[in-house]
Amino acid sequence: MSFVTVSNLWQRYGTRSILERVNVDIHEGEFISIVGASGCGKSTFLRMLLAQEQPYRGEIRIDGGTPAREPNLERGVVFQKYSVFPHLSVRDNLIAAESFNTPFGRLSRNARKAAGRRADDMLERIGLNHVAHQYPASLSGGMQQRLAIGQAMNAKPRILLLDEPFGALDPGTRLQMHDFLMELRDETNMTVFMVTHDLQEGFKLGDRVLVFDKPRWDPHDPGRYGATITYDFDARDGGIPFQMKEETDVSE
Amino acid sequence: MSFVTVSNLWQRYGTRSILERVNVDIHEGEFISIVGASGCGKSTFLRMLLAQEQPYRGEIRIDGGTPAREPNLERGVVFQKYSVFPHLSVRDNLIAAESFNTPFGRLSRNARKAAGRRADDMLERIGLNHVAHQYPASLSGGMQQRLAIGQAMNAKPRILLLDEPFGALDPGTRLQMHDFLMELRDETNMTVFMVTHDLQEGFKLGDRVLVFDKPRWDPHDPGRYGATITYDFDARDGGIPFQMKEETDVSE
């Protein structure tokens, strides 16, 4: 009962292969951590999940639907930075998650009131009600990311994509964010993909940890082969590998 | 045999007291970690050590000399960011530590050669010889901070001041930087002041950990009293407090 199906996914820029033959099935409600060396294509994979760019080959389906051609309401996203709108107050950022989906980007008065109430609920959940009328620039990095996550959730996406959401935070704040994210997830049972640099974080938060790496390597032409999922760990019970996708064969 | 003597130091901006009655004696070669709540005046203290600003009352002497009126060669500094010159290559940044101390900011040809050799030595020590001719913007954050520290050391200061030098780095890089800094220190036995947000880091690196906090608190006028050193831990043996500067009396 696969919810997100990635089948035979390739990506290349110019003549450089970034990803190749990525196949993976994700169940609804799973929390997927994605780790791998810098530049191996984790963000690229996320961008394709987001439909921000189209794969060179292969496809990604959510719940069996047709592959999306551009980002839409089904996919929520939080980047490391710039994920909230600096010109909107904290509360308006949350309301935007509803108002942007209208022809003029504005809600009628009644709809606005209802959205405002839902925004207040969300503010409560993300613990930002005391700064509801401030602008993002006056919030700390951690608060901004909490807002970004709340905003993404407010639009009720089917999958939530996080690209190093805590990469710019200091260690203490990071830990708080972990707790925050786990709580939210327990409440909503969202399907989440999270790219992280921090292995520990990946195993702590994820149900599964996908490791991206190049299975083949051409020393004369490093751009020839792309990365793929080389390990797929079950992290629910603390991180014991349950499945090895492929033998890593350097000499191939 | 105090090397750096801070006696009865006060600082205020306008009518707001930031620091008050700070007294501390530092021995040559000690590594001082400075911790405390955000905004309590750690950077202010460092700025006064640097002579970037003058205290409202009290004074700081190095080796019994007269208090400095502006930053000079005796004091090296590394900030969290912007501590290297973006328009100079890595090697030139190190040479600058010698050439800037000349009337025209340029060395004669022979002096330049000698300085270049010393720069190469330093490059070796800070492990940046492979990027000697690149510009700082193309280095990672960790490499930039290594360069900044190398540059400051190249000018042979008597005290080295670090203001959250690793605050912008990710946890892995941070650990590497700790090793790097410890090594350098073992070689040179420099007197170092390091402000950090990370208690663990402070205790790991420091010989002593100074905690800044407000000993008195006026609920009607939070700006009335300044912070001072409330704890002075000996961190050599793993962080057992050896001296309590003052009783913290909130009700006073």
Add this chain to the structure above:
Amino acid sequence: MRWINKIPERPAAILLAALPFLAIFLAYAIASDIRLEANPQDKLLPAPSTIVETAQRLFTEPDRRSKEILLWNDTLASLGRLAAGVGIAATLSLAIGLAVGLLPYARSTLSSVIAVLSMVPPLALLPILFIVFGLGETSKIVLIVIGITPFMTRDLAQRVLEIPHEQIVKAQTLGASSAVIAMRVALPQVLPRLISNVRLSLGSAWLFLIAAEAVASNVGLGYRIFLVRRYLAMDVILTYVMWITVLAFLIDWLLKNLSRRAFPWMEAGL
């Protein structure tokens, strides 16, 4: 102590700021004195007292013929033209800048033509403008528009492009259409920049206004300056120049404050 670390105290700082103005005034007064010594009727550098008298007269006494105070008429006419020209230019550049910055198709179509147009010297096209738009208000306003729009458009398009792409993607995941992204994400973020562009362009706008008024007009600050140049009434010219300077200063100040008031999120900082 290094000079970069020396900071003048309050009274000294005020004195220092006044110094260059005093120096300019003195230099003028002396030069004027020397010329008036040689020829008491010299018109080129009227004595400061003459200028003050003239200014008083210009600001308060109605014209003999029309019974109106010309300076105020001129000011109203010029400010009206300036406002219309700058307003239209701002609107146009905002619309085109958003399109070029957001839509790849608009960018392909317009970016090179805007780059070329911004290099055309508008003053040289004045005769054509007069034919097409007549000698009335339109051609003066159009000259201002043509003169400052390309630059403003280029800059705004650049700023739209500089909006972090993350925000554009985020808006799409919230279901925003292109129009909503333009109006609710890009527009509010470039508005402050629009104001600073207007501030930057006002100098050129004045220039074009004065040039257009010099060519064909019967009222306006530029008109008057070029008219009285016919009999070298430097006292009038200098009064007008100072008045324009004051107006320019006021407008700049107003815009700066407008920007600060209107966009509180720009100021917010940790």
Add this chain to the structure above:
Amino acid sequence: MRWINKIPERPAAILLAALPFLAIFLAYAIASDIRLEANPQDKLLPAPSTIVETAQRLFTEPDRRSKEILLWNDTLASLGRLAAGVGIAATLSLAIGLAVGLLPYARSTLSSVIAVLSMVPPLALLPILFIVFGLGETSKIVLIVIGITPFMTRDLAQRVLEIPHEQIVKAQTLGASSAVIAMRVALPQVLPRLISNVRLSLGSAWLFLIAAEAVASNVGLGYRIFLVRRYLAMDVILTYVMWITVLAFLIDWLLKNLSRRAFPWMEAGL
């Protein structure tokens, strides 16, 4: 699919870019045709073929009187003045900008006078300039200098102030004097900005040059345009306008490339 996500393919993109130029050309050709239909002697919108002929003549045929090709003479003269004016303005604004940005004393003394001067309309001062600096090259160059220096100076001073204070402090801990900080820390970092300022100011510089040449000159692009404007020789004017546009484009392009070459550290990125 949203318009912001639609990207034109290569051939379509080129076609799109050519479109507005074609449209302008067609609009002109038709308008010209209509006027020439009504009055074959009409000078206002000469036929494109006439313009091409005129351009050919202007670029290649020497003047009967002086035996020299006027267009090249004009170009040389104008470019020389432009270079001198812009060069002096750049040097001045760099020196003053560094002083104002680095030294609190210079800042107190100069910042308000520069702010005021930048609001003065330079064209209105033209008569005084001619008296003080004579009719030769000097006054034309001085007009350019006066016209663009205040703006450039303000911007450079601002940029110097924006250099992270950490760097200034660091330089002091390396023993740098104020002069060394100015020359080795601030100067190299604002040079790229100087070039982009020059690029921004070139439009105004052309304007002032044309205005100055219009008043008193016997050679120069602005002089020629103004001279033939009397006879409405639009074929000559349009040729000159296009030529100035091409020159402006070339200069801009050169400066952009110079900046890229000269400041590799600006480009370096992770």
Add this chain to the structure above:
Amino acid sequence: AAEEKTEFKLAWSIYVGWMPWGYLEDSGIMDKWADKYGIDVEIVQFNDYVESINQYTAGAFDGVSATNMDTLSIPSGGGVDTTALIVGDYSNGNDAVILKGEGSLQDLKGKPVNLVELSVSHYLLARALDSVGLEESDLDGVINTSDADMIAAYATKDVETVVTWNPLVSEITGSNADANVLFDSADIAGEILDLMVVNTETLADNPAFGKAVTGAWYEVMSLIAAGDEDVLTALAEASGTDLAGYKAQLAATEMFFDAKDAVAQASAADLPETMTNVADFLFDKGILGEGAPSADFIGVSYPDGSTTGDAGNVKLRFDTTYMQLAADGKL
């Protein structure tokens, strides 16, 4: 504060009757005469007529080509004692009131008029309106329009009437069939004089300057009078037209090729009346400056020693001394 000197500068601007000044410089005739008197005279062309007079008034030049009206208002009004060294011509049709389409001067009532305000065109318009009993206030205003753009202005719809001078007049009448000249300077012959005026003190201290300039001028005059095609062609080209065009403009100009005629014009009995009219016009328009107590506060002196206006403040002098020398062949 003039004194003896050997270097002099004259300014001139493009106008049919002043074109010879450019030729004087280009042909070397000026140098020839200057050498003869041991001095140096530089002749500089201005694009902007008003600027050239302003420069002269400010002291940057020793002489300038100007009309009697502008001389009275700018240098004389500005306290610079000025002498009309050479009376070159008077406009005899060179300045004109041109209406687009049919009509008469009466029809100007309620219409706007485009002209260079406060110039001789303005004066011509005032005289034209005078002749039919109208006043400027009867018009729908005058719109100041730069001479450089007059031709373009005429081509626009808003413009119904223009007042301007040659070569613009012939350009407008030549290329617009509907151009209707209502009134021109031939109707007020002798009132718009085109002069070379010089600083009185400079002239007094340096007679050689007056002699050299006058001598050179009348040498060229004789060439033109003799119909020298080379000279005429050069003048025509410099003024941006061809030989025929230039000759047509010359026809509307009463050039004083012979110095005797110039002396006669400067000594004409109606000159004082003309100058009084001009002064009245200038005062009426406020051009004499706000400090001017009355229309006659500037004195004008004539060759016979008479004056009009304030005899204690003579700032404009019609002096035939040098033209007489030329007429007598004594240069």
